Amino acid sequence: MSNDYSKSKTLGAFLKSRRNRLQPEQAGLRLSQVQLTYDERAHLIQLWDPNETNAVSCIHTTLNPQGQNIIDQLSYPSFISNERAEVLAWNSAANEVITDFSSLSASERVMIRLLFVDPELRSRMVNWEEFASYSVAVFRTYYDKYLGDPWFEETVERLRVESMEFDTMWKLHQIQLKKVNRVSFQISDAVEAVSYDINSLASIADHPGLHICIYTPVLEEKT
Structure with missing residues (x-):
């Protein structure tokens, strides 16, 4: 085709x-x-656009060691991902707050999948439905960008089988470019939920398809 x-x-x-x-x-x-x-x-x-070339840049699945060094210097939960939502690097704070990336294989470290198939992550994410809907819309944008890419097609078909909620959101064909987005985690039963603004920084060195995602704690406004 x-x-x-x-x-x-x-x-x-x-x-x-x-x-x-x-x-x-x-x-x-x-x-x-x-x-x-x-x-x-x-x-x-x-x-x-009929003038747009059919060729798209390749998706990077490896990372320069400097990328890991950068996020290791951050105290906030941070990771680096590509346009497939594959997590290529993460810091210790991301392990503690988001999910234990270190315990997952490379094929499992895909944020769009973890949102729907990781029950522990979902149970701690207070605004899961809102955040999942946003994430599906972002993923759909990249899916359409890389039309015909076997990895995207296989990942989507697998998720549609595994999760009825993903299938429902996918059928809406929502589109969303990356933006500052907010997510709230219930870290433990002993403390209140903590909210983070996710800042996504692109254009890492020569690989613009990679993003550093930094979860910055939201400070409570003083009344």
Whole structure:
């Protein structure tokens, strides 16, 4: 199957999902760019642009040792991931707060999968549904970017079988570029939940597809 055909099929599915989102009173209106979010418009242009090359950059699955050194200097939970959401490096704080990455094999260290198949992580994440929905939308953006990539296709099909909730969110075809996002963890029963703003820093050296994700504690505002 050609990549042009895949892009056309994905574009059609995306537009159909946006039309289905319209309210009944809007049913007679044509779907236009003023009814799409900024991220959705950018995604639409990426799928539609006939001048865009079919070739995309490779996804890096290895990391320069300097990347590990950088996050080891941070006291906040931090990890480095690629556009597959594979976690390539992490610090000790990430092990303690998010999940024990050190105990997982490389194939298991995929954040989108952990959100849906790791019951312990899910039980501690106070705003799991909101964060999972955001994460699926980000992952969908990269999935569409790498149309036809066997790794993405196999990962999605596996998750749709393993998790009904992932399957439901996936069918919505939501699109979301990475942004500062908030997540709350119940670290233990003895203390209140702790909220973190996730800052994602891109363009690591010569590998712009890699991101340093830093979980910065949210400070309570003084009244």
